Amino acid sequence: xxxxxxxxxxxxxxxxxxxxxxxxxxxxxxxxxxxxxxxxxxxxxxxxxxxxxxxxxxxxxxxxxxxxxxxxxxxxxxxxxxxxxxxxxxxxxxxxxxxxxxxxxxxxxxxxxxxxxxxxxxxxxxxxxxxxxxxxxxxxxxxxxxxxxxxxxxxxxxxxxxxxxxxxxxxxxxxxxxxxxxxxxxxxxxxxxxxxxxxxxxxxxxxxxxxxxxxxxxxxxxxxxxxxxxxxxxxxxxxxxxxxxxxxxxxxxxxxxxxxxxxxxxxxxxxxxxxxxxxxxxxxxxxxxxxxxxxxxxxxxxxxxxxxxxxxxxxxxxxxxxxxxxxxxxxxxxxxxxxxxxxxxxxxxxxxxxxxxxxxxxxxxxxxxxxxxxxxxxxxxxxxxxxxxxxxxxxxxxxxxxxxxxxxxxxxxxxxxxxxxxxxxxxxxxxxxxxxxxxxxxxxxxxxxxxxxxxxxxxxxxxxxxxxxxxxxxxxxxxxxxxxxxxxxxxxxxxxxxxxxxxxxxxxxxxxxxxxxxxxxxxxxxxxxxxxxxxxxxxxxxxxxxxxxxxxxxxxxxxxxxxxxxxxxxxxxxxxxx
Numbered sequence: 001x002x003x004x005x006x007x008x009x010x011x012x013x014x015x016x017x018x019x020x021x022x023x024x025x026x027x028x029x030x031x032x033x034x035x036x037x038x039x040x041x042x043x044x045x046x047x048x049x050x051x052x053x054x055x056x057x058x059x060x061x062x063x064x065x066x067x068x069x070x071x072x073x074x075x076x077x078x079x080x081x082x083x084x085x086x087x088x089x090x091x092x093x094x095x096x097x098x099x100x101x102x103x104x105x106x107x108x109x110x111x112x113x114x115x116x117x118x119x120x121x122x123x124x125x126x127x128x129x130x131x132x133x134x135x136x137x138x139x140x141x142x143x144x145x146x147x148x149x150x151x152x153x154x155x156x157x158x159x160x161x162x163x164x165x166x167x168x169x170x171x172x173x174x175x176x177x178x179x180x181x182x183x184x185x186x187x188x189x190x191x192x193x194x195x196x197x198x199x200x201x202x203x204x205x206x207x208x209x210x211x212x213x214x215x216x217x218x219x220x221x222x223x224x225x226x227x228x229x230x231x232x233x234x235x236x237x238x239x240x241x242x243x244x245x246x247x248x249x250x251x252x253x254x255x256x257x258x259x260x261x262x263x264x265x266x267x268x269x270x271x272x273x274x275x276x277x278x279x280x281x282x283x284x285x286x287x288x289x290x291x292x293x294x295x296x297x298x299x300x301x302x303x304x305x306x307x308x309x310x311x312x313x314x315x316x317x318x319x320x321x322x323x324x325x326x327x328x329x330x331x332x333x334x335x336x337x338x339x340x341x342x343x344x345x346x347x348x349x350x351x352x353x354x355x356x357x358x359x360x361x362x363x364x365x366x367x368x369x370x371x372x373x374x375x376x377x378x379x380x381x382x383x384x385x386x387x388x389x390x391x392x393x394x395x396x397x398x399x400x401x402x403x404x405x406x407x408x409x410x411x412x413x414x415x416x417x418x419x420x421x422x423x424x425x426x427x428x429x430x431x432x433x434x435x436x437x438x439x440x441x442x443x444x445x446x447x448x449x450x451x452x453x454x455x456x457x458x459x460x461x462x463x464x465x466x467x468x469x470x471x472x473x474x475x476x477x478x479x480x481x482x483x484x485x486x487x488x489x490x491x492x493x494x495x496x497x498x499x500x501x502x503x504x505x506x507x508x509x510x511x512x513x514x515x516x517x518x519x520x521x522x523x524x525x526x527x528x529x530x531x532x533x534x535x536x537x538x539x540x541x542x543x544x545x546x547x548x549x550x551x552x553x554x555x556x557x558x559x560x561x562x563x564x565x566x567x568x569x570x571x572x573x574x575x576x577x578x
Contacts, residue, residue, distance in 0.1 A: 003512040004081070004090055009065065011088040014052045017065040021072055021251070021303075036072060036303045037061045039333055039404075057571055060530050061457065066510070070460065073247075074238050074300050077506045078107075079205040104501035105175070109233045112168050112176040113200075113208040119162050120150020120198040120211075127151050130197060130216060137263055138352030143270045146245075147199070147262075152213060154195035157188060177210065177228040193226060199262040199280070201228070202244045204300075210234040212241070212262060212280050225280070232498065240297060241265060241278040247304055249274035255307035257363065258325070260318060263348040264311070271356040273363070277301065279321070298329050309366050311339035313346045326369040330402035337366040370399050370412050374419060389422055397427070397434045458531035465489060465524050466496060467503030468511065474504070479517050488525065526570060533567050 015031060018024060024031040024047060035045035035056040044058035055062040061071065069080040085092050124130055124144070130151045134144055152159065160179045164170075170189055173179045179189045196213030203209050210228035218224075228234055240258075242265045250256045257276040259265050268276035301308060308329055312318035322338060329336045339362050341350070351359045367375070373396050381388035400412050413431065417424040469485035472478040496503060511517050537560065544556045 003509060003514075004085060004092055005066065005510050006513055007090045008081075008084050008088045009052060011090065012065060012084060013049060014047055014054065014065055014068075015049050017084070018047055018054060018068055021068075035059060035061060060527070060534060062527055067460070071457065072303055073204040075203060075205055076106075076502075077510075078502070079203060079207060081509065082207075083205045104505065105172075105498050106233055106502055108168070108172050109176045109231065110207055110209075112163060112172055112178065113210075113233070115163060115166050115168075116159060116176070116178050116211070117148055117150060117198075117200045117208045119159060120152060120200075121148055122150075123153055124149060124151040124198075127153075133216070134197070137348065138267055138270075139263075140270065143266050146269075147242075147266055148208075149266075150198040150200070151216070152191065152193040152196045152198050154217075156190045156194065159191045159193070160189055175231060177231045177234070192228075195222075196226065199241070201234070201239060201241050203239055204243055204247060206244045207233075209239060214262070227280075238296065238300070240300065241280050242269070243277055243300070245269065246275055246277045250277075250301070250304040254305045255309060256301050256305055257309045257311060258301070259347050260312045260321065261346065261348065264346055267348045267351040268359065271351050271359050273359070279325075294325065294328050295332065298325065298332055298334070302329075302332055302334055306333060307335045307337075309337045309339060309363060310369070311341065311347050311362070311366075314341040314343045322369070327399055327402050330369070330399060331404075333404045336369045338369050338372040339363060339366045340372065368412075370396060370403075371415065373399065374416055378419060385421070388420060392416060392420060392422065392427075393430050393434070397431050398438055400431060401434045401438055458528065458535065461524055461528045461531060462489065462492065463496065463499075463503055464507070464510075465521065465528065466492065467507035468517070468521060470500060471504045471507040471511075480521055485521065530567060530570050533563050533570075537563050537567075 015024065018031075018033075022033050022036050022045075024033050025043070026032075027043075027046065029048075029050065031047040031049065032043045033045045033047070034040055034043050035058055037056065038059040038061075040058050045054065045056040045061070047054045053062065053064055054068060063071075065084060066077065066080050069075065069083060070077060073080065073083070075083070082092065131144075134149065139149075160173060163173050163178065170179075174181060174189065178192055180192050181189055193211060193213040195216050197216055199212045199214070200208045201210040201212060210231070212228070213226045215222050215224055215226075230236060241262060246256065246269075253275045255275065257268060257273055259268060259276055259278050260280065262278060262280050265276050265278035265280075298308075310322050310326060312321045318341075326336050326338065339347075341347070341362070347359065347362075350362060374392070377388055377391045377396065381391060396416065400409055400416075403409050403412065409431070413424060413427045416422065417427055465485055466489060468480065469482040469489070472480055472482040472485075511520070514520065540556055540560045540563065544553065544560065547553050547556060
């Protein structure tokens, strides 16, 4: 048996892997659960131990242990492969000499980031002043090593020269976001990070994908923090700082703590709260980033636990981040609490200056975001009931509206009424107006996460099929008709031109020794068709919202019914196979 995928599957069952993420229950010969990839009340996510696969009849999620880890953890295939290989105790080796020589672009970028991280770490060890600064902020040596904190020297090209000596090209160094091209083409490239404390950002599997650099000596001109740009291996909507170290603790403790800065996170971990993640360098901390990206970030956290505690700074930016993240999290059916921080004090200050018990007490006393906002309004307008009422309508009722449960909505309305002396029926009347006002925004947030997941899922199926065709094309005796795959996929070569080697690697590793490759390809095309139907359904539903009446509305409704019928035919076909 040559394939590491088959070796891993021999050692790890689908039940073992999936149950380490979500709770499974017996359902005849299968296992069932509420799907982790979309909101549902009745379990429609089934795991077949015999086949080593899972399928959700609600959203269409399907696959094996590798696709599950990819989607749940937000990883690519290589990240999931490494994670499961480590868990199974399987040593990964390059498949061939050619595999070693023909590394993909992404692989080279991961290696460049790893080398840069080692370089920064080495710099910090030699820089006593920077080390003393970190220790003065409360960090101990173990935390500095565990989080691989480093230092970028105040020089224009030291990292660039170091990476060139290691064999990386200008294109690779620039594509990794480690150096920049000057406007003058005759001048050499220069380091992006200079004179900064360096915090590496890792993906869920622990691979370094980006950096966040804090200025060490303020020159009055440079930004306090400088983050990596988006690159082929780093997307701000797919990574939260510290997620690789926090995910197991989040699952175990069933809640996450979301803070703003790297120091906040590291000191919180040092204080024993290893379920802490941070927004620094990622989408949640940037007010210009789209709502869809924030939904994607919070969606990753929600899969680990639906309970979240927000602890941002007590300044205006922190308040805005709390409001934005909190409202979206509520719309995703998360339970959201907020830690009350004193003006000018962040979690890092609280832990390092006041002590761990103060941080523990602050988390213990965290309040639901609606109660937190209500207390602020009543405190600010304790002598002006009219203004307080207006603030409650404008700033708090939209949060009540974002809560999914009608019972919970009534609970919070009663709480607001008791605390503010506003009659309950008046609050209910205003909430109805708010529901209409924010109707599309609430639906948009709920749909965004599912749409992003479906886009990701369709792309993954497309990548798998293209990879199989490209791999089979290189074989003297192909097992499947790769020409038919190319024809069915259409002209998508340009879309994946930079990841061709990755696709071939994934296909070869996944399907070597696969006696059912033709059947698997047929199943993938079935999944692909279902995702296309889902995509078309989303478009038609949006059209129906805009044109609900008349002949046009009837025509759209008819098209929706036809698409639903096609989807049901695919589902029924699967049910008959189970």
